Amino acid sequence: MKLTKTLLATTALTVAAGMVSADGHMANEMTIVSWGGAYTASQKGAYHDPYSANTGVNIINDDSSAEAVAKLRAMNEAGNVTWDVVDVVAADAIRLCDEGLAMEIDPDTMLADAPDGTKASEDFGDLLVSDCFIPQIVYSTTFGYRTDLVGDTAPTTVCAVFDTEAYPGKRALEKRPINNMEWALLCDGVAKEAVYDVLGTEEGQNQALAKLDTIKDDVIWWSAGADTPQLLADGEVVMGSTYNGRLFAAIEEQKQPIAMLWDAQVFDLDGWIIPTGLSPERQARALDYIMFATDTQRLADQAQYISYGPARKSSAPLVGKHKDLGIDMAPHMPTDPNNAKNTFLYNYEFWADYRDDIDAKFQAWLAK
Amino acid sequence: MSALTENSTDNGVMMAADGTPLKRSLARALRRQKLRALMLIAPLLIFVLLTFIFPIGSMLFRSVENDIVANTLPETVAVLGRWDASKGELPDEEVYAAFVRDMVVAVEAKQHTRLGTRLNYESTGMSSMFRQSGRKMKKIDPETDGPFKEKLIDIHKGWGDIETWKTLQTHSGLYTSGYFLNAVDAQKTHEGFAWQPEEKQILLKLFWRTLVMSMVITGSCIALGYPIAWLLANVSARNANLLLILVLLPFWTSLLVRTSAWKVMLQQNGVINEVLVWIGLVPDAERLILINNQFGTIVAMTHILLPFMILPMYSVMQTIQPSYLRAAKSLGATNWTAFWRVYFPQSVPGIGAGSILVFILSIGYYITPEIVGGTKGVFISNRIAYHISSSLNWGLAAALGTILLIVVLALYWAYDRIVGIDNVKLG
Known part of the structure; x- marks a missing residue:
């Protein structure tokens, strides 16, 4: 009998511990999913580090973008979405939007305007290929x-x-x-x-x-x-x-x-989506991150690390030199x-x- | 003696000390014991049930599940059931009106694109048809804007195609055999069973290839593993330990590292080709193609699965008495006869255990064929992975997985009938 009690107690404790850690996740962390390697590194340099420095939010990187659609679908069915912001290619964003797995984002109210006041919807232009997708790079x-x-x-x-x-x-x-x-x-x-x-x-x-x-x-x-x-x-x-x-x-x-x-x-195109089914505060934080990470300067910053073209028209003139190599990045952009x-x-x-x-x-x- | 008589009742039933019949008392004690044992294994049982049986069961269930059509378009499915497609006429206004009512609800809930994806597996083009129509149907009021037939055909000409409605009618059931038919290169059409067009047939071929190549891999594991296992069992304990470490060493190395190492070895500018060219066995212009084909898969997988063959063989061979061989030889047998008639039959259980392990592992292998298999060396699991993570056709993936499971169970059963599973020993 004693053993059974011990077992029950341990089980209860494990469950409780699991809940506590789930709560801990809520506190001041967000999980951002991307492709890993040099690409995640470029996002870390251009977006994650400055965002963390500004807000104190701790960003956890998950390199699962290649299976993002399948995994999001599984998470959604299980009713436990653990990702806050997900980097996917446009075709996957369209599928996620189709399946109701990504939330719709209104570019003009939820994204930053260009420095000259141009609305985001105009700044991104044709590249907004889905209602749920904010393009980041070409x-x-x-x-x-x-x-x-x-x-x-x-x-x-x-x-x-x-x-x-x-x-x-x-x-x-x-x-x-x-x-x-x-x-x-x-x-x-x-x-x-x-x-x-x-x-x-x-x-x-x-x-x-x-x-x-x-x-x-x-x-x-x-x-x-x-x-x-x-x-x-x-x-x-x-x-x-x-x-x-x-x-x-x-x-x-x-x-x-x-x-x-x-x-x-x-x-x-490659860009961000925010999964549906997040709690209001997590969703608010994800939107706050997206607003910051897709503004004109941030998109141009990413090109210091990797040779992909920023998706905003207003970012193109701001593209400078490679951070380590010191070479001009503009001639290496596919959009040049x-x-x-x-x-x-x-x-x-x-x-x-x-x-x-x-x-x-x-x-x-x-x-x- | 007297105590025993006291405890017995008139009809001769034995009683326990507390007066209950001994049989019942014993049963209760046993039940309590069993319950305690059950409690002990309960965590494992629940764990296995929750993380293994239940998810796999629900995944397999997807291979027949098809409630999305009836759930998204309930009214349409009901009235479309009465439509007779064989007349060659489009359904009448009633169906179109029901369809509009269903679609308006579905668009509101963002369900219509999901249905489009589902139907696109059956008929190419449905995905964009539902997405485009949904966007335009937002503006239609199902109460006042009738009649809808013309309007819908105007929105997308697909709604004026009788094949569209046939597809909907065919796939409106709550359960479907469609995924299983797709899994064997056939399809469920309005007229019933039909083979896929020849240029789309691939899955049966892959099933067959998976089976044949798994057998070849098992065979080469036996051929390479048997002498090593024999050596392990017959050298001195110190040397055997050293050898065993060599066998286990690759076991502790990451699967991906081992597979990538084979890439370095086998590619056209790889180690093997360079050596062959250097010693002049192969001219520089005609380097051997050793990777990105079936050969590459067989070599890499044999290497990776070899320990699973050697270990059971070794543990069986350890139990074979060397005196039997000596006895056979002293009775006049040649080395070969002594091995073949005396030693080999005793080692068969080890071969059986190793073969089952290697065969079943290789039949579900995924990552190694993906990396070194090129186009002709990939397995059915690569297709399952594609449908799970890329095409998202989980129904088809589940059907393929179920078939694979059944094939393995059937082979296991056949093995049991022919060799007998009792003859398999892991040590």
């Missing part, structure tokens, strides 16, 4: 190539990826249809404006896969953004797609013999006019519809 998926492995004529267009005669060797492509299908069609003679119309048809999908088929044996498929810089550095591939910030780090910080191929880069001569914008609506369908075909094609 990044792009683009190609890098080994300058010493491509021969005398460096590639200038994205179609070099499909030209194995002029540029023999392996290429690194992401193991998913998004972006690859667009590039394939573009290099198979489809006009840029017509790409999504064509890709919406069965023939168009087959056409894209047929084009990819011509280089299938020369491709190493990646699933983590760090793979391509590594493969390039090892000389495993001559060219490969990845996020432009990763290539910047390989070129400028690690001094690898790699160059950027900005042609047909695909713009995408020299780099943005030929670009795509990730088509959120199209891929929300076709993602599952085309992915099944793409994976079946890969397994063939």
Whole structure:
């Protein structure tokens, strides 16, 4: 009997302790979810540290953005949302908004105006692709190539990826249809404006896969953004797609013999959402953080650490030099006019519809 | 003697000292004991129940759950049930009016996009159709703005497509077999069962590949592990300890580190290829492709799972008396006959235990194939992970998981029938 009592008492204590610590979490902490690595470091430098210094709020970083949608859905079903602010790509923000897992944010009342008084909704402009999403940076998926492995004529267009005669060797492509299908069609003679119309048809999908088929044996498929810089550095591939910030780090910080191929880069957005189901005080604090972290100066500050373009128009002139390297950051931004001569914008609506369908075909094609 | 007679009643039942029948008294004491034992294991039981059985059960239940359609569009589902699709005509105004009433409520609660995502698994394009229509239907008043048929088709031409309504009707049940059909490359259509178009068939192939490659991995673990286990069991205790540490050392290293190490070894500019080129076995232009294919997965997983094979084998082999082998040889057996007829049969339980462990572990493996498997060396678990975390089609993921579970149980049952589970020993 004594033992049972002890067990009961311990159980009760454990539960109580759990509750106490849950309360402790409420006190003066917030959990911010992001991608980890250099990206979280840039946010820490530009947003977290100044915010903590101003308010005394302790910020806990959680590197779970890659599984954010699935985890938020699970948290929501369990009725226990432990995240306060979450950094996600725009496509995921749209899905979270669709599922009612992210709260709607009115840019004009909940975000800071630009220094000249321009309303936030105007300052962000078209980049407000969802009612729940505050964009933070513009990044792009683009190609890098080994300058010493491509021969005398460096590639200038994205179609070099499909030209194995002029540029023999392996290429690194992401193991998913998004972006690859667009590039394939573009290099198979489809006009840029017509790409999504064509890709919406069965023939168009087959056409894209047929084009990819011509280089299938020369491709190493990646699933983590760090793979391509590594493969390039090892000389495993001559060219490969990845996020432009990763290539910047390989070129400028690690001094690898790699160059950027900005042609047909695909713009995408990354930014904040606030989960639904937070207590009023946590929600208020999350909104306060968002207001601070997305103002004009803060967005420009982030570009000191990483080569992603700030999402506000008013931030662009404030972009300065890299914090450690001391080089001008503006020419390394995907949005710089020299780099943005030929670009795509990730088509959120199209891929929300076709993602599952085309992915099944793409994976079946890969397994063939 | 007299005490015993006193304690017995007329009909011969034994009594305990307090007057209750001995049988009942004993039963009570036993029950109390059992209860105490149960209390002792209660924390573990509750823990397992709460953190293991219950979540897995509810996850598996998602493979048939489909109440989202009927919950979001209750009126529509009710009236749409009476619609006869085979006539080839669009449903009449009644359905459209019910649909508008349901949608206005759903849009208010932000449920319509969720339903759109669900139906998009069945018919591509539903996701944007529900999102766009929802935005425009906010302005419609279901009381006064009828008739709605024209209006809806105006909002999105999909509402004028008979296939849309067929999809809704097909998937309006509270439970569905759709996810399980999807999991075997088929689909539930209005006409019933149909195979997916060939260019979308992949899952059966992956199931088959997972099984075959798991068997190959188990086989290579046996081939590599058996001699090591034999060595472990037959060298001096000091050397055996040293060897055992070598076997266990990789066990204590992170799985990701070991997998990434194989990447360094096997890639085209990796250690193995460099050495082969250096000694001139392979020309520089034709370096071997050892990774991002099935070979890479088999090598890396065999390495990772090897300890699970060696340890049970070793503990069984330790119990085999060396005198049996000596006896066989003294009776005239050759080395081979002595091993094959005397030693090997006694070591089979260890092989069985190791094989079950390795096979079941490898059938659900995810991270190693993802890193070194390229396109042809990935397993069904990689697809399950994709549907859990990327496509968010949890119903399909649950169906795939259930099938995998059933396959493992079936193989276990078959193993029990053929070899007998009693013959499996962990030591």
